Amino acid sequence: AQSVSQHNHHVILSEAASLELGCNYSYGGTVNLFWYVQYPGQHLQLLLKYFSGDPLVKGIKGFEAEFIKSKFSFNLRKPSVQWSDTAEYFCAVESRNAGNNRKLIWGLGTSLAVNP
Amino acid sequence: EAGVTQFPSHSVIEKGQTVTLRCDPISGHDNLYWYRRVMGKEIKFLLHFVKESKQDESGMPNNRFLAERTGGTYSTLKVQPAELEDSGVYFCASSQWRGTYQETQYFGPGTRLLVL
Numbered sequence: 001a002q003s004v005s006q007h008n009h010h011v012i013l014s015e016a017a018s019l020e021l022g023c024n025y026s027y028g029g030t031v032n033l034f035w036y037v038q039y040p041g042q043h044l045q046l047l048l049k050y051f052s053g054d055p056l057v058k059g060i061k062g063f064e065a066e067f068i069k070s071k072f073s074f075n076l077r078k079p080s081v082q083w084s085d086t087a088e089y090f091c092a093v094e095s096r097n098a099g100n101n102r103k104l105i106w107g108l109g110t111s112l113a114v115n116p
Numbered sequence: 117e118a119g120v121t122q123f124p125s126h127s128v129i130e131k132g133q134t135v136t137l138r139c140d141p142i143s144g145h146d147n148l149y150w151y152r153r154v155m156g157k158e159i160k161f162l163l164h165f166v167k168e169s170k171q172d173e174s175g176m177p178n179n180r181f182l183a184e185r186t187g188g189t190y191s192t193l194k195v196q197p198a199e200l201e202d203s204g205v206y207f208c209a210s211s212q213w214r215g216t217y218q219e220t221q222y223f224g225p226g227t228r229l230l231v232l
Contacts, residue, residue, distance in 0.1 A: 004158075032218065043119075044207065044223035051218040090159065094219070101172035103149065103161040104221060 002027045002095050006107035013081050014115050021076040021110050023091035032094040033074040034104065035065055039087045047089070050074065061085070083116045118142065120224035122208050128230045134196040137227045141190070141210030147171075148191050149211075149221060150183060154204040162206075165191060166213075177202075198231045205229070 007022035025031065035047040048059025055067040065076045074091060091107040121140045129135050141148045150162040162181070163173040167188035176183070180199070185191040195202050205228050209221040 034220075036223070043225035044209075046220060046222070049220060092159075101164065101174075102147075102219065103164060103172065103175070104151070104159075105161070106151075106159040108158045 002093065002105050004091055004093050004105050004107040006089075006091050006110050008110050009108060010111050010113075012113045012115065015083055016080050017114075019076070019078040019081045019085070019112070021089055021091075021112075023074045023076065023107060024072050025074065025091075025093045025105075026072065027093055027095065027105070029096065031067075032096075033065075033067060034092045034094070035059065035063070035074075035076050036090045036092060037087050038090070044090070047076070081112075081114050083114045085112060086114045087112060120208055120210050120222055122206075122224040122227050124227060125225065126228045126230075128232065129198055130232050131200055132197045134194065135198055135229060137193045137195075137206050137208075137229070139191045139193070139208030139210075139224060141208070142212075142222055145210035145212045145222075146188070147211040147213060147219070147221075148185060149209040150191070150193055151207040151209065152204050153207065153226075154201070159207065162193075195229075198229075200231050203229055203231045 003026050005024045033050040036044045037047045038044050050057045050067045058064045089110045092104040096102045123138045148165040153159040161175040164171045165185045182194045205226045207226045208224045211219045211221045
């Protein structure tokens, strides 16, 4: 079955620390990969996405993610976090079947708290 | 451009009652998705509309859940009768099919449902 695994469920960092959130997926076909973020009291927002091409993708607010096909990974990184990055982060993979049914398969989410 | 909106933002009902959730997608988006996140679990797909047709309802938990999208605009998700395990956050997302397998889903703020 298709699945997404996020390794860190709760992360606490100090401002200016570097961030890396792990995401691995199991899916046999061509993948579209996403990171979404949910800030406190807000809705899910797209942080970045990978469809094809350069495996290093850049998103909003200084985030980037690298798609490593051989490792089935799509880890999220930011060199220096800010207090405003406190949020929950979700990795998702798009599942698609022969009938063109599409849906997102999600990881459990990682709650990030950044201390000022 | 208005984003995806959902109503109500919160709903508290008693077991056995009926609740109807509404989602208004981004104008012009043919695809509409419902997802649910139960506390402590990952976000899970419920169903996918293309315009007014149900493309994929494989994620619907059981026949107490009924989704409609009359006219291909807004959608409703009715739970009748509600059970304790239906508690969670119900997310709606919409997207526009552009003829390529590169689709981004945009999410609403979610409806928090608590069944007592």
